[in-house]
Amino acid sequence: MIPGLVIAAPRSGSGKTTLTLGLLRAYRRLGLDVVGVKSGPDYIDPAFHAAASGRDGLNLDSWAMPPSLILSLAARAAQGRALFLCEASMGLFDGVPAAPGRSGASADVAATLGAPILLVLDVSGQAQSAAAIVKGCAAYDPRIAIAGVILNRVGSARHRRLAGDAIEALGVPVVGSMPRLDDMTLPERHLGLVQAMETDDLEARLERIADAVAAHVDLAALRGLAQPLRLTNDGKTRALSPPGQRIAIARDAAFSFLYPHLLSSWRDAGAEIRFFSPLADEAPPMDSDFCWLPGGYPELHAGRIAAAENFLGGLQRFAEGRPVHGECGGYMILGAALTDATGAAHRMAGLLGVETSFAKRKMNLGYRDARLDVACGLGPAGRKFKGHEFHYSTLLTIGGDDCFAHVSDAYGAAPTPSGSRRGHVTGGFFHIIAEAQ
Known part of the structure; x- marks a missing residue:
């Protein structure tokens, strides 16, 4: 051992x-x-x-x-x-x-x-x-x-x-x-x-x-x-079932906060991972089944992302018929606008109505329990996840979208609406660590 x-x-x-x-x-x-x-x-x-x-x-x-x-x-x-x-x-x-x-x-x-x-x-x-x-x-x-x-x-x-x-x-x-x-x-x-x-x-x-x-x-x-160490592996225990057979994942300096154990769990389950770079103006591969936008530092690259027409256009086309999910920074990119540290507002993908600001900062930190409100690309209504939230960007407006989950913290607070959902697109500030077990 x-x-x-x-x-x-x-x-x-x-x-x-x-x-x-x-x-x-x-x-x-x-x-x-x-x-x-x-x-x-x-x-x-x-x-x-x-x-x-x-x-x-x-x-x-x-x-x-x-x-x-x-x-x-x-x-x-x-x-x-x-x-x-x-x-x-x-x-x-x-x-x-x-x-x-x-x-x-x-x-x-x-x-x-x-x-x-x-x-x-x-x-x-x-x-x-x-x-x-x-x-x-x-x-x-x-x-x-x-x-x-x-x-x-x-x-x-x-x-x-x-x-x-x-x-x-x-x-x-x-x-x-x-x-x-x-x-x-x-x-x-x-x-x-x-x-x-x-x-x-x-x-x-x-x-x-x-x-x-x-x-x-x-x-x-x-x-x-x-x-x-006392280690056991039954070969069946997974953190999170893959949301698709072919998963397109944004990966570069603006989108990097995806837990390694999720990737390994998805690969072990037979899923194919396809990385693309929004900062290089790459669109998600269109023959994928699901698009995942992890968190990261989009607030530091907002102007460059706003100018990435191939990425934004490809993301919009992808979302017409297949699920797209954004976590934290990925959620901000799916929204209508992102205000950077200088106060300049940048147009984002517009797939959700949310608008966020890094000019108005407030730390949000802690574990999160989440329950899906309705069926979506992440699973059926009622599915529960364990996650974590850590960001300084603030929510200016949620827009007119429905929430996609109800979320509570680790201290017994009542669940509250969180994130956004429109069509095939979902997003929220918390990062999924594992499905609740």
């Missing part, structure tokens, strides 16, 4: 992503076939994991996915690999109110997989107190085990000794101590990291990060902390 670890921290901003990327690339350079996985609904990190490891990324989410799906997806990703590294989200135990094991916390994913925790501690501003944090994390949840620690943002050899000795006195090994590496940070924008496909000199950046990790982490000792 493949050994694995969950790379977690007590809070966000501790350096998990940089460390995970450095480990994936460092082990790859040593000839180890390693795969990187992301706990939680982050759209962007899996592409960085794939770039660092050379293997497709994956999301595992304990709120949206039942344990059987987590185990099945992990088994597929782990097949034939030598090491499985899962990057946690936020703090290790951070989640939402939910049934035991289904809170969205990375600790739930670790418990489901039987994966020990490699705890990353930002020790700037503290020394021996770091041991109290480790002890608290180790005692808080009996389902998980803290296998080792990496100290991050260590100021000196003395600092490392004070923090490290206190932690090791608990019986927890310290397998690395990283200095502050401000020059290793990856560029960010409003939804997180700048996408892997857009990051300048990504390969050079990954190599520098791997150099630093290899210099300050005992890679052999860290690998020795990994334990065989």
Whole structure:
């Protein structure tokens, strides 16, 4: 069985992503076939994991996915690999109110997989107190085990000794101590990291990060902390049934937020995936059965999309007889107009009446439960999905369209109308992670 670890921290901003990327690339350079996985609904990190490891990324989410799906997806990703590294989200135990094991916390994913925790501690501003944090994390949840620690943002050899000795006195090994590496940070924008496909000199950046990790982490000792995972795959469990036999999917810098596990589920079910680029003014292949417009950053490319007559015209023709669905940014493109950050309004596809603005910003973030109001390209009326919403664009008007789903959050709010539906076209701000099970 493949050994694995969950790379977690007590809070966000501790350096998990940089460390995970450095480990994936460092082990790859040593000839180890390693795969990187992301706990939680982050759209962007899996592409960085794939770039660092050379293997497709994956999301595992304990709120949206039942344990059987987590185990099945992990088994597929782990097949034939030598090491499985899962990057946690936020703090290790951070989640939402939910049934035991289904809170969205990375600790739930670790418990489901039987994966020990490699705890990353930002020790700037503290020394021996770091041991109290480790002890608290180790005692808080009996389902998980803290296998080792990496100290991050260590100021000196003395600092490392004070923090490290206190932690090791608990019986927890310290397998690395990283200095502050401000020059290793990856560029960010409003939804997180700048996408892997857009990051300048990504390969050079990954190599520098791997150099630093290899210099300050005992890679052999860290690998020795990994334990065989509890993985099962019945070959039948899928996140989402394919919405068509031949699925046209927009993919470029403006449309990239499609979860890798959905693609793999659709391909496993025999669907054919056909990518096209709206930014290159490509229309969806007309012999496809379904067109999917993922989220991404259309607000940064609104003028270019508005000028893409072949894309917009092809999309309109496609929608005359076949289903089209847009998530978040894709939903905005299906609407009548999109206002960019400068306040300029750009004509969009006009397949829905919605108008959105990135000039008027408000963060919308959180898990979503969705139920289809009527039958559409995504399934029959009443079908339920688990998803996630994260955007800053605001809704100026819904237009005259009907909603396509009723949506609630993870905190017990009453379901409310969400998204739009007109003819064969549907769209909404939430990203589907899996069908509710």
